[in-house]
Amino acid sequence: MTEHVRITHEPGGVCLVQLARPEKKNALTGVMYDAMREALVAADRDGSGIGAVVFAGAEGAFTAGNDIADFVARAERAFGDAPSLRFIRQLAVTRTPMVAAVDGIAVGIGTTLTLHCDLVYVAPAATFRMPFVDLGLVPEAGSSYLLPRRVGLTKATELLLLGEAFGADEAVRLGLANAVVPADALLEHALAQGAKLAAKPRQALAAARALIRGDRDAVAAAMDAEAKAFDAALRSPEAQEAFRRFLARGGAPARAAS
Template sequence: MTDHITVQNTPGGVRLIGLDRPQKKNALTGAMYDAMRVALADADASGEIGAVVFAGLPGIFTAGNDLADFDEGTRTAFGDAPALQFIRQLARTRTPMVAAVDGIAVGIGTTLTLHCDLVYVSDSARFRMPFVELGLVPEAASSYLLPRRVGLLKATEFLLLSEPFDAATAVGLGLANGIIPSDMLVEHAIAQASRLAALPRCAVEASRKLIRGDQAAVEAALEAEAEAFEARLRSPEAQAAFKTFLDRTPKPAA
């Protein structure tokens, strides 16, 4: 798909979407978002794929957006940005999704998991959503989904104060199913995804709709966030925060 996103299909009907950009801690570029969006849309259209697994390299899930790429890619309308197109597809994907989170999961690395049907983490998993620190607002319908998972007060800690949380906290709050040894994490996630893929497809889709609740409300929250996000991207606060981050990012040697 790209040099940094791998897509593998197992004989059991599971699609593994792998994040593979170790030199940048799997920070996501527009091309990576596009590749993941296509992989999800194709899974929905396929009669062979019954579940999708997201996984990063050993020791890291994703550091979130590559801010240099993201800043450059949103100088035009944010509604066309690959990140938003991926988020829309993520929210609408009918195929069950499983996340295998090892190491850091920043920004979209955390909010992506809110759309997954099962989430497994290693003991080293660390979650953080620093949107407000960057002068932005939450995305991927996290302002809607997270308070309904963990309550308003904890969601405020995570979304406004950008408080990090670990694997045990994620499990305790119902944001992850369990802690799995790092060397068995992806294998376990694929095994659980295979169980989903083996079930009657129409029954899974109908049950998933009932379990997940009001899809229209999720999509409405996502679009409201996108509108506010675009406005914030143009703000002096966000531009200053991006500049500060990029100025302190080590530059490659000439």
């Protein structure tokens, strides 16, 4: 669907979804969101042969979050049908195990999508950040529900409200990542782990995964509440001013968010 998302079927029943827009630190456009969503939908189809999906970024970056110029251009439309929201909702219902290989910056959705992954591996240079409030917005992808349950209310509040960056070792310490892997071995390791998942008995794996992940309805309810608040925030003078300042600076990727 787009040259900026490379979707390949790797050995062992693994689908690799690789963000490939390095000149923009893999910042996401609506077309890229749609391509990723379609990859997840296709993986879930009966007979697809896909047993795991691996997310990765090209050339030393995972993703800078939304392409703000693209996001602003779409902001006049109903957020309830935004490509980003369709992708987020698909993350929550995807039955196929998901793995993330994170190198470089993982901003906004680059961090929150990993909350839906079953395994997360990070390079030493990986840096996570969720600067939603800084952009006059609110958390998304169910992060207001999932993050406190992963790291505790106190730490989740710090990460979501202050929006400060944290690195690979901290991600592992907090339980947001499984291990730090050398950058030159990261993708190979993630693909190998994905292949291990894909080789498991599919029905048993799906049942175990559903039990581990818990109440899907609660995640969906959190996403709906976030989407309503996000839509209101998106149209606020605060957000419009934050976007204006961001674009005036040239759209530095470290400030982008989902």
